[in-house]
Amino acid sequence: MLNIATHSFTDCQALAASLAERVAGLLREAIAARGRAVLAVSGGSTPKHFFEHLSHAELDWPKVQVTLVDERWVPESSERSNARLVKATLLTDRAAAATFVPLHQDTPTPEEGLAALEAQVDALALPFDVVVLGMGPDGHTASFFPGGDRLAEALDPAGTARVIPMRADGAGEPRITFTLPALLDTRALFLHIEGDAKRRVLADAQLGLAEGRDYPVRAVLEQTRVPVTVYWCP
Numbered sequence: 001m002l003n004i005a006t007h008s009f010t011d012c013q014a015l016a017a018s019l020a021e022r023v024a025g026l027l028r029e030a031i032a033a034r035g036r037a038v039l040a041v042s043g044g045s046t047p048k049h050f051f052e053h054l055s056h057a058e059l060d061w062p063k064v065q066v067t068l069v070d071e072r073w074v075p076e077s078s079e080r081s082n083a084r085l086v087k088a089t090l091l092t093d094r095a096a097a098a099t100f101v102p103l104h105q106d107t108p109t110p111e112e113g114l115a116a117l118e119a120q121v122d123a124l125a126l127p128f129d130v131v132v133l134g135m136g137p138d139g140h141t142a143s144f145f146p147g148g149d150r151l152a153e154a155l156d157p158a159g160t161a162r163v164i165p166m167r168a169d170g171a172g173e174p175r176i177t178f179t180l181p182a183l184l185d186t187r188a189l190f191l192h193i194e195g196d197a198k199r200r201v202l203a204d205a206q207l208g209l210a211e212g213r214d215y216p217v218r219a220v221l222e223q224t225r226v227p228v229t230v231y232w233c234p
C-alpha cells in the first residue's frame with residue numbers, strides 16, 4: 001500500500017499559500033521541539049510562488065537552515081542556478097534571517113567540489129524536518145534523471161553517500177543531488193507539481209505504466225520510510 005496523500009487545488013496561488021502555511025507550521029513545530037529546523041527545497045520554475053509565500057511566514061528564521069535537494073553546476077550568476085532562485089524568492093523578507101547551505105562550489109565540475117560540499121552538508125542539523133520535491137515531465141525528481149549516469153547509486157536505499165554528482169541527457173548541465181536515502185531522512189516529505197501533464201506522469205509512475213521508460217519519481221512513491229504528500233494544481 002503506497003503511503004501517498006494528494007491535495008488538489010483549482011488555483012495555484014492557493015496551493016502556494018497552503019503549502020507555505022503547512023511547511024511553516026512544521027518548521028515551527030521543529031523549532032519548538034528541537035530548537036532548530038532544516039528545510040530542503042527544489043529549484044526549477046514551480047516553487048516560485050510557494051517560496052514567496054513562505055518568505056513572509058512568521059517563524060524564528062534564525063533557527064532555520066535552508067538547503068536545496070539538488071543544484072545545477074552553474075555559477076550563482078546564471079539564470080539556471082537554484083541558489084539564485086532561492087535567494088531571490090525565498091530568502092527575502094522574514095526568511096532572509098535563515099541560514100542558507102548551498103550545494104555549489106566554484107570548481108569546474110561537481111566531482112572537484114564534492115569534498116567541500118560534503119563538509120557543507122555536515123553543517124546541516126540532519127535529519128531534515130521538511131523536504132519539498134518537484135518533478136519534471138520526464139519523471140525526474142531532485143536530479144534523479146532517467147538515464148542518469150549515477151541513478152542506481154542515487155536511488156540505492158542502502159547507499160551511504162548523501163550527495164552525489166549526476167549527469168544525464170535531459171539534465172542540461174552536470175548536477176549535484178542529495179541521494180534518495182538522504183532525502184527520505186526527513187520528518188515530512190512533499191511533492192509539489194503543477195499541470196495536467198505532470199499529474200498524468202505521476203499517475204503513470206504510481207501505476208507503473210511508464211511504457212518501457214522508467215520514471216525515477218517512482219522510487220519516492222514506492223518507498224515506505226516516509227509518507228508522501230502531493231500538492232497539485234492545474
Ligand SMILES: O=C(O)[C@H](O)[C@@H](O)[C@H](O)[C@H](O)COP(=O)(O)O
Pocket residue numbers: 042043044045046047069070071072082133134135136137140141142143
Ligand atoms: O534543479 C532542478 O531542476 C530541480 O530541483 C528539479 O528536480 C525540479 O524540481 C524539476 O525539474 C521540476 O522543475 P520545474 O518546476 O521547472 O518543472
